[in-house]
Amino acid sequence: MPAFDRRRLLLAIALGTLALGSALALAGVSAWLITRAWQMPLVLDLSIAVVAVRALGISRGVFGYCERLASHDTALRAADGERTEIYRRLAHGPADVTARLHSGDLLTRVGTDVDTVADVAVRAYVPIGVAAVLGVAATTVIAMISPAAAVVLAVCLLIAGVLAPGLAARAARAQEEVARRQQSDRDIAAVTALEHAAELRVAGRLPAVIAEAEERQRDWGSAIDRAAAPAAAAAAVPTLAVGAGVIGAVVAGIGIAAHTAPTTLAVLMLLPLSAFEATVALPGAAVALTRGRIAAARLRDLLPAPATQATVTLTAPAETPVLRADVRAGYPGGPVGEHVTLTLQPGARLAITGRSGAGKTALLMTLAGLIPPIDGTVTIDDTPTGELTESQLRSAISYFAEDAHLFSTTVRDNLLVARGDCTDSELTDALAAVGLDEWLSGLPDGLGTVLGGGAAAVSAGQRRRLLLARVLLSPAPIVLLDEPTEHLDAADGQRILTALLDGRLLGPRRTVVVASHQLGIDLACPRLSIGHDR
The missing domain is CATH 1.20.1560.10 (ABC transporter type 1, transmembrane domain)
Structure with a gap:
């Protein structure tokens, strides 16, 4: 309580x-x-x-x-x-x-x-x-x-x-647990329909997902009615x-x-x-x-136990560390991915490919130290990620999720999430690098324009480019990107993906790992295929 x-x-x-x-x-x-x-x-x-x-x-x-x-x-x-x-x-x-x-x-x-x-x-x-x-x-x-x-x-x-x-x-x-479980199932189905409506519509599955959400709602209502009947007596x-x-x-x-x-x-x-x-x-x-x-x-x-209140201070190391992994990745309680071994020297580039659901995101989150390995270890300069403090870990490596959040605040504040000491000039340059310079110039207050509703204020492609601008501003020497060109057209996506992997956007000394199913055949960088795409 x-x-x-x-x-x-x-x-x-x-x-x-x-x-x-x-x-x-x-x-x-x-x-x-x-x-x-x-x-x-x-x-x-x-x-x-x-x-x-x-x-x-x-x-x-x-x-x-x-x-x-x-x-x-x-x-x-x-x-x-x-x-x-x-x-x-x-x-x-x-x-x-x-x-x-x-x-x-x-x-x-x-x-x-x-x-x-x-x-x-x-x-x-x-x-x-x-x-x-x-x-x-x-x-x-x-x-x-x-x-x-x-x-x-x-x-x-x-x-x-x-x-x-x-x-x-x-x-x-006696009835609340059943009702609560039904409510959770209802919310999962509803959020899935809301968050992935475009993809589900293209796949022809949106009506089925909406129908499932409605069925969960009816089940939830029935469970609540069953709970209310004895209470009425x-x-x-x-x-x-x-x-x-x-x-x-x-x-x-x-x-x-x-x-x-x-x-x-x-x-x-x-x-x-x-x-x-x-x-x-x-x-x-x-x-x-x-x-x-x-x-x-x-x-x-x-939240089984109180978390520490230690302040996280990000200080980028002078040299890009070496990232090594010998792991099986997976979400807690979920399927276990295949065994992966890799060593990424400073400035290395790696593209991870595989079908949807093959475990690309779980592998990236494991490399970033966000979820523990199912088996094996991930080290940064030979130190296991589990032994590093939050400040040390975030200063060395950053993970940028496909569905990262845009806040209902200004464009400037949405970018400063990546690095709080950026100047307006740096923010403008980052937006121009990802192709949002014309969009920025059309905003009524420029960087001070409030994105009312967060992601709802921009298109899917603009949202993706804003998230990429955060990547460019991040001080971490090791960058892990999950589907960075999703929702971009094929030509723009290929151009940005190539720039991310050839050093033009992130610099030659930074280590970059990209997980994507849209890699072109002309990208000259090592690839790691997981799942059934070997």
Whole structure:
């Protein structure tokens, strides 16, 4: 669970207690006022009660609104802190944690699961705290009038506040895992359709993927309905408890009617109705608490241990190091690639070819130290990558993914991700080198133009060239590129690929490894074929 601000949470509970406490007091005062008015006393005898009814009616709404503000503020602050911590751990933690997850599953965990955990403050902690305080207060007041009625009320409150939520939590726990798995499958299918719509349309598979996403959505809805049915039955228990409590109060009232004032009897009859108002939300609170615990467990599985907060400082080495590998690469839990042995001296060029799914990306990420080898070692100047600090590793080698992110910020900031001390002149030169000089000159604010929506603000080809500009600005002497010319037309792609591998774009002293299935036959550089393309 996230670290809720205890003071803010207690403030929300106090305000919620005052809101429902006003309702409880309003019921008691109203019962007294109605009964006393029936006796036709002087109007002045009723004035205080009339003013109290108005004040309690207003205060209930005011305190309720303030409780909503306080509880939602607590939840939003907790969600913000939890996401910040998750992003920090993902940035500094082992890359294989996220490499084994589909982006749709990762989106579910970082998005929906964090919201579910944060909602515990609003949907569980506050209702439980308010119900506990008001249950004790109502039972105490009734005990002053009739101990027998107080015992009945206490038992009914326990049934409504403990038994019913327990049944709801048990039902939710039994179904939530199934529903959560269906939701993850739905998000994976939806994200696949969104991220690869163009390729899927060309391959004729987009309708099938969309249909699968819709089917997953229906499965998810069915799972949620199955989870809700037992919870709905549990929600009926408080209603039965209310009826039993009121009947108990009536029976007790009849027993003491001979020696008790009518106004007191009216309070005894109506007060239990308001006392149960706080327990109505408890089955839902138990469900929210159960789902929050499941979501928290999924987040702990995503980030099993706190990551170090060491600052990563990039300092390019004076000489390009030697990269050696004798490994089998693969994603954790996925298929294992074939055995690869290579030695790349300073300035070496290597093209990795193979069909889609052959393991090119996994091999590049293994060489970059982002995921551990399935078997064997990768060394930089004879030092295994696993023994290097994050700063040492990133200063020596950089991996540029095919689907690297473009941020919803300026063109300048999107390029400074590669190297933060670049001048505007260097940024402009890099964009010109990858063919974006005319595009840059057409932007309203040049480098300061905001790419609203990130990748959605540019075409696929422009996005690819922006990512290539990052490559040129990177200070790392060893550069690993995954499909650097994807989405470019054949002529431009071949020209840029040739420039990357012959030293014109990245310089003769930098080591360059390119994974692509678009290599032309005229590229004069060593090739490593993996998969079935040998």
